[in-house]
Amino acid sequence: MPVVSIKLYPVDNKDRKENFHGAQLLYVGWDKHLLFYAPTVFCLPPDTRFRDVVETHLANAYGVHPEFSGIDWNQVCWLKSGQPWTPDMDKSIAENGLEHKDVLRFQTPGRDGLAGVGV
Amino acid sequence: MDMQVKKKLGLKEKYSLMTRDLGWETTYESMDDVYPYMKFEGIKIHDWDKWEDPFRLTMDSYWKYQAEKEKKLYAIIDAFAQNNGHLGVTDARYLNALKLIMSAFPSLEYNSHRGFAHIGRQMRGVGPAVACQMQSLDEIRHAQTQIHSLSNYNKYYNGLHDWRNMNDKMWYLSVSKSFFEDAMTAGPFEFITAIGFSFEYVLTNLVFVPFISGAAHNGDMAAMTFGFSAQSDEARHMTLGLEFIKFMLEQDPDNLPIVQGWIDKWTWRGVRVLTLVAMMMDYMLPKRVMSWKEAWGIYFEENAMALFDDLARYGIKVPACVEQIRKEKDHISHQAWLAFYTAGGMTNFHTWLPSEEEMTWLASKYPDTFDKYYRPRLEFWKQKADKGERFYGTTMPMLCQTCQIPMMFTEPDDPTQIAYRETTYLGDKFHFCSDHCKCIFEKEPEKYSQAWLPAHQISQGNCFAEGADPTAPDFDPIKSVMAYWNLQFGKDNLDFEGSEDQKNFAEWRQASTKN
Numbered sequence: 001m002p003v004v005s006i007k008l009y010p011v012d013n014k015d016r017k018e019n020f021h022g023a024q025l026l027y028v029g030w031d032k033h034l035l036f037y038a039p040t041v042f043c044l045p046p047d048t049r050f051r052d053v054v055e056t057h058l059a060n061a062y063g064v065h066p067e068f069s070g071i072d073w074n075q076v077c078w079l080k081s082g083q084p085w086t087p088d089m090d091k092s093i094a095e096n097g098l099e100h101k102d103v104l105r106f107q108t109p110g111r112d113g114l115a116g117v118g119v
Numbered sequence: 120m121d122m123q124v125k126k127k128l129g130l131k132e133k134y135s136l137m138t139r140d141l142g143w144e145t146t147y148e149s150m151d152d153v154y155p156y157m158k159f160e161g162i163k164i165h166d167w168d169k170w171e172d173p174f175r176l177t178m179d180s181y182w183k184y185q186a187e188k189e190k191k192l193y194a195i196i197d198a199f200a201q202n203n204g205h206l207g208v209t210d211a212r213y214l215n216a217l218k219l220i221m222s223a224f225p226s227l228e229y230n231s232h233r234g235f236a237h238i239g240r241q242m243r244g245v246g247p248a249v250a251c252q253m254q255s256l257d258e259i260r261h262a263q264t265q266i267h268s269l270s271n272y273n274k275y276y277n278g279l280h281d282w283r284n285m286n287d288k289m290w291y292l293s294v295s296k297s298f299f300e301d302a303m304t305a306g307p308f309e310f311i312t313a314i315g316f317s318f319e320y321v322l323t324n325l326v327f328v329p330f331i332s333g334a335a336h337n338g339d340m341a342a343m344t345f346g347f348s349a350q351s352d353e354a355r356h357m358t359l360g361l362e363f364i365k366f367m368l369e370q371d372p373d374n375l376p377i378v379q380g381w382i383d384k385w386t387w388r389g390v391r392v393l394t395l396v397a398m399m400m401d402y403m404l405p406k407r408v409m410s411w412k413e414a415w416g417i418y419f420e421e422n423a424m425a426l427f428d429d430l431a432r433y434g435i436k437v438p439a440c441v442e443q444i445r446k447e448k449d450h451i452s453h454q455a456w457l458a459f460y461t462a463g464g465m466t467n468f469h470t471w472l473p474s475e476e477e478m479t480w481l482a483s484k485y486p487d488t489f490d491k492y493y494r495p496r497l498e499f500w501k502q503k504a505d506k507g508e509r510f511y512g513t514t515m516p517m518l519c520q521t522c523q524i525p526m527m528f529t530e531p532d533d534p535t536q537i538a539y540r541e542t543t544y545l546g547d548k549f550h551f552c553s554d555h556c557k558c559i560f561e562k563e564p565e566k567y568s569q570a571w572l573p574a575h576q577i578s579q580g581n582c583f584a585e586g587a588d589p590t591a592p593d594f595d596p597i598k599s600v601m602a603y604w605n606l607q608f609g610k611d612n613l614d615f616e617g618s619e620d621q622k623n624f625a626e627w628r629q630a631s632t633k634n
Contacts, residue, residue, distance in 0.1 A: 003565040004306060006159045012569040013547055019579050027517040027550065029526075029537055035496055037458040038516035038525040039537065043578035061514040064503075081541060101548040103517070103539060115495035118535035 017100040022046075024100040026053070026093060030062055031079075031107045032118035039103065046094035050087045067111040077107040130175055137177040139168070142245030154243040160306035162378075163371035167244030170366050174250075174355050181253050185260065188348050192264060195344040200271050206631050209337040210405035211276075211624035212615055215468040217342060218278045219399060220330055221269040222467060223295045225262045226286040230299040231314055232258035238307040247366075250359050251311075257352040264345040271341055275627075276620050278467040278611040285467055288582065289604050290573035291395075291459075293523045297570065298392050302385075304566070308367065309381050315360030317385035321426070323353055324418040325393055329400040332408045361426075368433040375434050380562075383438040387555040390444050391522040398455035401481060402473060410484035411452045420445070440555045446531045449485055453493040454527045460500065464511040467606055469615035472501050492534050509614055515574040520549045521556035521567050528552045544568055 003009045017024055024046055029039030040061045044053065054073060062068050078085045080102060087096050098104075113119050128136070145153055157164070198204070208214065235255035242248040273279040286292050302313035331346030364382075367374045397411035408414075427437045456470075463470040473481065478497065481489045503510050516525035530536045540551040544564040551557040560567045576582050577600055580589055584602035588594060601608045615621055 003563040004160055004309075005565075006156060006306070009565050011545065011565050013545065014569055014571060015575045016547060021580065023578070025575065025578065029517070029539070031537075032535060034492075034529075034535065034537070035499060036512075037454065037461055037527045039539075040514045041517045041574050041578070042514070061512075064510060082539065099548070101550070103541065103548075103550060105539070113535075114499065117492050117495065119495045119499065 015101070020100070024093070024098075026098060027101070027103040028053075028058060028061075029103070029105045030058075030065075031105050032113040033062070033065060033067070034113070034117075035065055035119050036062060039105075044093060047092045049090060049092055050096055051089040053093065054089070067108065067113070071108050071111060075109065077109065079105040079107070134172070134175040134177055137179070138172070138249045139245050141249070150243065154241060156238075156241040156307050157243050160308050160377065162308045162367055162374050164243070164367070165370055167246070169369070170244050170246045171362065172246050172250050173358050173362065176250075176253060176355065178249070178253070181256070185256075188351065189260075189264075192344055192348045193267075196264075196267060196271070196341055199341045199344075203627075203631060204340050205272055205275055206624070206628045207338045207340065211620050212403070212469075212471065213337045213339065213405050214272060214276050214620060214624075215278075215470075215615065216329075216333065216337075216399045216403035217269070217272060217339065218276075218468040219395065219403070221265065221272075221279060222282045222285055222289070223292055223395070224330075225265045225269075225282065226292075227295055227299050228258050228262035228265065230296075230303055232256075232262065234299070234303045234310050234314060237303070238310055241307045247359075247363065254315075254352075254356055254359060257349075257356070261345070261349045261352070264348060268341040268345045275623065277607070277618075278469075281605040282467075284605050288573075289467065289606075290465065291462075293571065293573050294395065295392050297523050298388055301388065301566070308363075308377075311360060311363045312378060312381040313385040313388075315356065316364050317360075317382060317389050319353065320357040320360045321386060321419070321423045322389040322393060323357065324422065325414055326396055327353070328408060328414045328418065329396050329404065329411075333400065333404045336406045336408050337404055364430070364435075365433070368430075368435070379435060382435065383440065384559050384562075386438040387440040387553075387559065388522065390440070391524060391552075391556070394451045394455050394524060397452035398459065401452035401484070402456040402477075407480065410481075412448045412484060415444075415448045443531045443553065443555065447528065449488040450492070450529065450534055453481075453485070453489065454529070457493070457496055458516070458525055458527045461510065461512040462516075463613055464608070466612045467604070469612065469618050469620065471615040472497055472504065488534065504614075511613075515577065517550060518572050518574055519552035519556050520570055520572070521551055521559050523570060523572060524552060526550065526552050 015025070020043060022045060023043045026042045026044055027039050028042065030036060042053070042057050044057070059068070073089070078087055080098075082105075085104070144150065151158070232255050235251045235258060239248050239251035239255050242251055269279055269282070286296060299314075302310050305313065327346065327350060331343060331350065334342035334346060364378060367378050400408065400411045400414065424437065427435065459466060460470045460472070478489070478494060482494070485493075500510055516527070518525055526537060526539070528538055530538045538553055540554060540557040542549050542551070542557055542561060544560075545568075547568070549560060549564075549568065551560060573582070577596075582603045583589060583596070583599040587599045587602075589596070589599075598608070606612060610619060
C-alpha cells in the first residue's frame, strides 16, 4: 500500500464502470483544434455504434468548427492511448474493443485548424 | 512604604509560561497514544523543545491584536455598506472576479481552520501546538470576514447567493476544494508542508497580488480591507510554515527525502490551483495590477527561488516541476479564460471576450504567445458572437484525475497539442494533464482514484435536483444539474454583455451621480 496512512486505507474508485449504470466513459479529443479547450467526455452505452459516436456525439461537440463538416472520416487517423488505432464504423464501441475510460484522439490531415497554429 | 512590584516578565519568560508550561509528559497513558498521528508519516522528531516560534505570540496578546483589527475592519465594512461602496468599483465586470474568488476562498480558509485545529491538537510539541491553534483561529476569522464582505455584494448582484453549497458541488470549485481536502486528509506533517509552507509561504503572494491588490486597483474597498486584515496574519503563518520545514530538516536526516517529496507535490498542486488566479489577473480585472507572467517572475522566480537557495543548505532542491511552470507562464491564463468562456453556461459568474484595447495589453505582456496562439481563438468567437452565435460548449470536458482541472493544458514544448498522460490502477484507466499530476497519483493511487470528478458524477446521475426522476420523459438533465448547483441559468451565468448585473450596475451608478 503506497499511500501513507494511519490505518488500512480502503480503495474507493468512484469511477469504476459499474457506477455508470451500464454505460461507459469515452474521451475524445480533436488534435490541432484548440478552439475546443479540452477533450470531451462521453457517457455511452457499450452498444453505441461507432458511426453514431462520430455523426451524433462528435458533431454535437465539435460541429461548430468550420472544418468539421468537411471531414472525410475515411481519411481520419485515430489514436487510442496515443497509439495508431482503426475503428470499424459499423461496429459498437464495445465491439471496437473500447473499454471504460479509453481515450481517443482523431487527426484530420489537411484540416489542421485555423490560423496555422491548430485553432 | 512603597509597594514592592516585581519586574515585569520579559517576552521570553512570558512566552515560555504561556506556551511551554502548558505541556506535560503523561504518566497514565503513553505519549504515543495521546499523539497517535506523530509517527506514521515517517518524520522523526527527537527534541520538540528545539522548535522556536519567532513571533513568540501568546494567547493574551493574540486576542488584543485581533480585536483591534476587527474593530477597524468592521468600521470600514459598515461604511462601505452605508455609502453604496459597491458602486465604486471600476466596472461591473470586476464583480465576476469577486464571485469566482468568493465562491472558493471562504471554504478554503474554513478548511485551513479545520486542518490547523486538528494539528494544533495533534502536534506533540507545545510550541507548534499553540502556534497552530492560533493560526486555526486566524483562518476561521478570515473565512468569517470574507463572508461578511461578500454579503454586501450579494444584496445587489447575482451568483454569490449560495457559495457554500456551490463549493461542494460545482465543477470548477472542485479544483481548489480538492487541494485543501487532499492536505487535510494527509498526516499532520504533510499538512503543514502543504498549507503552512507551499501554500502560505511559496504561493500566497501570488494570491494576494491579484486578489487584494486587484481589489484595491478596482475600487473594491470591502475586499481590500479584509485582505489587509488577513495579510497581517499571513506573515506569521508563513513563518510557522518555514520554521516547521527547517525544524523537520534539522531534527533528522531521514526527514529530508520525505519533506522534499511533499514540497515537490505541493508546489505543483498549488501552481495548478493558481491557474484560476492567473486568469483573474489577465482577463477579469478591468484595471490590471500586472500580468500573471510578471507576478510569477517576481514572486516565484525571484522570491521563492531565494527561499530555495536558503533551504539548499539542508539539502532541499528546487522542485522539478518548476521548469514546466516556467514554460507554462506564457499560456495558462489564456487557456483558462478560453475554457471558462466556452463553459460560460455552467458557471456562477459571467464571461466575456476582451476588448481590442485589452487584447493589445495582453499582446504587450505576452509578446511570444498571445497574438500567435490565443488572439485567433478570441477573434473567432468574436465573429460568432457578433452574428448572435455566442458559443457555449454543450458537452463536458475530460478532467485530470489529480488536479481536477479540465485537460486544457498543452505540452510544455508544443502549445498546439493538448497534453495527455494516463496510467492504469487495479485494471482501471486514469488520465492526467501533466507528468507531475500523473506522478502524484502514482505515489498514492488509493487516494486519488477516489476523486469526486464533477463530470463523472453528473454522468453517474449523482448531480440532479433533489427528487428528480431522470427516467421521466420530460427530464432535462442540464436544468436539473443547474438546480443541484442552485444556479439560475441565464441570470447567474452566460455572457456579461446583456446581463442583469451589467444593467443594474449602470443604472445604479448613474442614479448615484446624476439627478
